[in-house]
Amino acid sequence: MPPQWCDLNVMLSREFILPSNRDIGAKLPEENADQRCTYLCGNSLGPLNKRSKALLQEELDIWGTRAVEGHFAHPYGRQWMNIADTVTPLLAELVGASEKEVACMGTLTANLHLMMAAFYKPTAQRFKILCEGRAFPSDQYAFASQARLHGYDPNEAIVEMCPRQGEFTLRESDIMDLIAKEGPSISLVIFSGVQYYTGQLFPMKAITTAAKAQGCVCGWDLAHAIGNVPMALHDWDVDFAVWCSYKYLNSGPGGIGGLFVHEKWENSLLPQYAGWWGHDPATRFAMPPRFSAIPGAQGFQQSNPSVLATVSLLGSLQIFKEVGMMGPLRKRSLRLTSELEMRLMKSRFYVPINEVSAQCLLQGEMNAKDGTTRQGQPGFTIITPRDPESRGSQLSLLFLPPNSDVMGRVFGALSAMGVVGDERRPDVIRLTPAPLYSTLGDCERAALCLEEAFKGLMKAKL
Ligand SMILES: Cc1ncc(COP(=O)(O)O)c(C=O)c1O
Ligand SMILES: Nc1ccccc1C(=O)C[C@H](N)C(=O)O
Numbered sequence: 001m002p003p004q005w006c007d008l009n010v011m012l013s014r015e016f017i018l019p020s021n022r023d024i025g026a027k028l029p030e031e032n033a034d035q036r037c038t039y040l041c042g043n044s045l046g047p048l049n050k051r052s053k054a055l056l057q058e059e060l061d062i063w064g065t066r067a068v069e070g071h072f073a074h075p076y077g078r079q080w081m082n083i084a085d086t087v088t089p090l091l092a093e094l095v096g097a098s099e100k101e102v103a104c105m106g107t108l109t110a111n112l113h114l115m116m117a118a119f120y121k122p123t124a125q126r127f128k129i130l131c132e133g134r135a136f137p138s139d140q141y142a143f144a145s146q147a148r149l150h151g152y153d154p155n156e157a158i159v160e161m162c163p164r165q166g167e168f169t170l171r172e173s174d175i176m177d178l179i180a181k182e183g184p185s186i187s188l189v190i191f192s193g194v195q196y197y198t199g200q201l202f203p204m205k206a207i208t209t210a211a212k213a214q215g216c217v218c219g220w221d222l223a224h225a226i227g228n229v230p231m232a233l234h235d236w237d238v239d240f241a242v243w244c245s246y247k248y249l250n251s252g253p254g255g256i257g258g259l260f261v262h263e264k265w266e267n268s269l270l271p272q273y274a275g276w277w278g279h280d281p282a283t284r285f286a287m288p289p290r291f292s293a294i295p296g297a298q299g300f301q302q303s304n305p306s307v308l309a310t311v312s313l314l315g316s317l318q319i320f321k322e323v324g325m326m327g328p329l330r331k332r333s334l335r336l337t338s339e340l341e342m343r344l345m346k347s348r349f350y351v352p353i354n355e356v357s358a359q360c361l362l363q364g365e366m367n368a369k370d371g372t373t374r375q376g377q378p379g380f381t382i383i384t385p386r387d388p389e390s391r392g393s394q395l396s397l398l399f400l401p402p403n404s405d406v407m408g409r410v411f412g413a414l415s416a417m418g419v420v421g422d423e424r425r426p427d428v429i430r431l432t433p434a435p436l437y438s439t440l441g442d443c444e445r446a447a448l449c450l451e452e453a454f455k456g457l458m459k460a461k462l
Helices: 005-015 050-071 080-086 088-095 108-119 137-149 172-185 204-213 307-322 326-345 353-370 406-416 440-461
Strands: 102-104 128-132 158-161 186-192 217-221 240-243 258-261 379-382 395-400 422-424 428-431
Touching (some): 050 080, 080 088, 088 102, 088 307, 128 172, 326 395, 326 440, 406 440
Parallel strands (some): 128 186
Antiparallel strands (some): 422 428
């Protein structure tokens, strides 16, 4: 039976270690100082959990008592030599793949380069990379440098798809139209599953299908999607995907990354940047001179993975497993995010997105005419799509007027009240109730504190 809401609240509050208000320097009355802070920042870094902490301590102890032997003999059966095997099945389940389609390895940007080296094979007719505009900078750098590596000018090779004027997120039909229009010149379609700035969950299945219909390769950056939304990469016919694990997978800062390569590539795509960890484990330690790749994604492994980073991920994945993986978690996530949204929308400082869009359009015109900007009252809107099917846990709040000090001042006030989100300049604060450790109470508190922050701002302006 899937766990019920209250059982989850109790279980999860036991599993996670969240900073207290005092720890984060919140300026709250003494009676609230030692309560856990309102942590809504799992989109950036998931919190510590007790299992990961215990597993890390165990591995440190084994390192201290067995040293190199730990690779081959391990008191808990987690021989370091095969440490990735402890997490691969769980990762495969999270992304909707078979175990051999998944490798737990490296870090996100490095894995992205590795996958682009394997899959981005531009030709004179088909050389473009289609991605979302304002992709996370590391991805933009990676795309541009890959284009250059193949002798292309990134300005010509990279097609960045931006929202319509006055809008903040992409329309599915516009994405489909662009793929259909540019398809024959596109080599690679690569989007993020969930957009880091807006929180938009892209229609992954539809984009993949459209890209494949045009003969393009389709890859995904799942940094903000893995552990946040359910996925079925194998069934969707995705070619490759990459991710990090320190956000929704709570593996700790700089945690180990991962990648997916569809099974259909198993016999035709050989790892070109081979390393000994991608070699057949049966003979790896015989140290043969010739590389013989493990079939599938794991053939792309290069180095022996960090055991500490891997067990840190394992602790969190065990909790995912215990609560029934993404089915129950997505349900809880939808409830939490709509609760936060509902409370935010009741604020008297909330401005509906269509009003902001209209203002932006107007502002564009005004700016074009006389270079002035329209100075409105402080307020905020939510740029994350309202349709729950088009978002994960995150809500991105855009503060108004744009390019003012409102966002920064509200962010400072929220921190002082123990609410941890993150700021993305110029105007956005991201708030993310993650289903593994956030509660309806967190959503309520965040909305109340936002209201207080605005009231403080208004008072200061008087
Ligand atoms: C979408 C996206 N891509 C890439 C990165 C960079 O990841 P890393 O530093 O692990 O390579 C991040 C987060 O930092 C991200 O959110
Ligand atoms: N790894 C970090 C270390 C320090 C501060 C932020 C990050 C992030 O991961 C940012 C994240 N990718 C984002 O969506 O903004």
